[in-house]
Amino acid sequence: MDCKSSETVVGPRSEDRLPASAAAAVKIVIVGGFGVGKTTLVRSVSEIRPLTTEETMTQASAGVDDTAGVERKTATTVAMDFGRISLSDELVLYLFGTPGQQRFWFLWNGLFDGALGAVVLVDTRRLEVSFDVIGRLEEAGVPFVVAVNTFPDATSYPTEELRAALDLPEKVPIVECDARLRESSRDVLISLMRYLRSHALAPEPM
Secondary structure: OOOOOOOOOOOOHHHOOOOOOOOOEEEEEEEEEOOOOOHHHHHHHHHOOOOOOOHHHHHHHHHOOOOOOOOOOOOOEEEEEEHHHHHHOOOOEEEOOOOOOHHHHHHHHHOHHHHHHEEEEEEEEHHHHHHHHHHHHHHHOOOOOEEEOOOOOOOOOHHHHHHHHOOOOOOOOOEEEEEEEEOHHHHHHHHHHHHHHHHHHOOOOO
């Protein structure tokens, strides 16, 4: 049998290739409750065509997934989202978006492995869906920032009220963002990297 083939081996698109100047790559996870905008953030900020695992929601999920407040949502992430952004010529972030429904949370442990930090995306209309998310990050010892996704009909609260409601220590940054906008999502990631740097430079407790 002739093993030779005339088919051309197709590699990554030129715009998807890692920049030659990249010297460091960092894994970041994007977490949050169901329907808070994780897939939207990864899609908006990624410089490559993002990988998503969204599937159409069916009646089979009725009574299983809590859709209170997001009744119009028709698709959901069932594994992960993946994207990439270069914050500078040398620093590249790999973004892993987690599924929001609790029945898929068993996937989180693998996604947390090797992560330098995380963004917790929250919706002020449904803060309660963020409590367990934050608890899992704290248990795993993954540093994080909280990004408040500013939905059009969501109430805006002072930062300290949100900090108290989420029971966050003073050191954890809280920022606002519009996950639909690339610049806004990028600024969240820059805030996270600044926090990670200060976290790394902080003296160890005695």
